[in-house]
Amino acid sequence: MSINITELSVGQDIGSRSITVTRTDLVKYAGASGDFNPIHWNEAFATGVGLPGVIAHGMFTMGAAVQLVTDWAGDPAAVVDFQTRFTKPVPVADTTGTPDAGAVIEVSGAIGALDADAGTARVDLTVLSSAQKVLVKAQAVVRLA
Amino acid sequence: MTINPDLQGRSYPAAEVYDVGREKIREFARAVKATHPAHFDVAAAEALGHSDLVAPPTFAIIVAQRADAQLIEDPDSGIDFSRVVHADQRFTHHRPIIAGDRLVAELHVDGVRAMGGGAMITTRSEIFALASGDATEAAGVREPVATTTSSILVRGEGQ
Numbered sequence: 007m008s009i010n011i012t013e014l015s016v017g018q019d020i021g022s023r024s025i026t027v028t029r030t031d032l033v034k035y036a037g038a039s040g041d042f043n044p045i046h047w048n049e050a051f052a053t054g055v056g057l058p059g060v061i062a063h064g065m066f067t068m069g070a071a072v073q074l075v076t077d078w079a080g081d082p083a084a085v086v087d088f089q090t091r092f093t094k095p096v097p098v099a100d101t102t103g104t105p106d107a108g109a110v111i112e113v114s115g116a117i118g119a120l121d122a123d124a125g126t127a128r129v130d131l132t133v134l135s136s137a138q139k140v141l142v143k144a145q146a147v148v149r150l151a
Numbered sequence: 152m153t154i155n156p157d158l159q160g161r162s163y164p165a166a167e168v169y170d171v172g173r174e175k176i177r178e179f180a181r182a183v184k185a186t187h188p189a190h191f192d193v194a195a196a197e198a199l200g201h202s203d204l205v206a207p208p209t210f211a212i213i214v215a216q217r218a219d220a221q222l223i224e225d226p227d228s229g230i231d232f233s234r235v236v237h238a239d240q241r242f243t244h245h246r247p248i249i250a251g252d253r254l255v256a257e258l259h260v261d262g263v264r265a266m267g268g269g270a271m272i273t274t275r276s277e278i279f280a281l282a283s284g285d286a287t288e289a290a291g292v293r294e295p296v297a298t299t300t301s302s303i304l305v306r307g308e309g310q
């Protein structure tokens with residue numbers, strides 16, 4: 007690992023990225039995770055339970071958002087703790103058959119805390135879709151030593 | 152249907168074993184749009200000191216949600232899955248999940264709180280790897296791998 011904790015400071019930006027999401031992505035995530043709740047793939051079912059439409063799995067958003075941290079850390083195993091609250095659903099429009107995204111998730115990260123004794127850095131993620139915070143208190147603890 | 156308040160404090164013992172396969176790690180990594188080579192290429196994982204492919208940080212949700220299913224599908228729980236909303240999630244990794252791991256999860260219901268006509272239910276899965284080798288496996292030797300906690304909101308009628 008090339009990151010030296012002494013060279014980090016609280017508030018430091020670790021980067022950002024945009025994640026495009028389609029209905030196909032949700033079907034792939036359902037299959038990979040085993041979460042087949044129809045609110046994530048069936049429009050009629052989703053609206054029938056009072057949702058605006060098909061929404062992304064919260065765990066898809068959480069799992070995709072942490073890739074910024076994984077890539078920054080250089081080793082996926084360095085992420086020793088990761089938590090979030092799910093505050094707003096991410097509706098994913100049906101753009102099947104077009105090259106368009108059904109939703110876009112914007113992720114940015116900054117150092118939230120440093121623990122020199124433990125050799126860890128906490129990365130706080132800001133995760134937005136349609137300018138709304140969809141994850142709150144999204145924090146990943148990374149072991150640097 | 153109302154949530155059974157006696158769920159609090161209930162535990163479900165480790166049930167079926169989840170065998171972590173390389174292709175499942177690759178499939179899950181692609182599904183969360185992960186591109187780190189340690190998820191895909193054994194040599195890249197080994198170069199980082201791992202014995203095999205490394206699972207993405209949220210991979211344990213597969214095992215945790217299987218454990219949760221024991222509670223959700225328990226007719227005694229009163230939970231209607233179609234009214235479940237995921238409220239929060241945490242993963243604490245005691246060590247990374249690596250291809251070849253044989254995992255089991257113990258489920259604990261840590262909290263049940265009435266909210267309007269529904270309820271917020273907090274569960275914790277303690278995930279262990281079975282030690283390899285017939286003798287140690289038979290002896291029930293297991294290593295802590297991850298602790299996951301999850302809160303779900305079960306919406307009441309009209310919520």
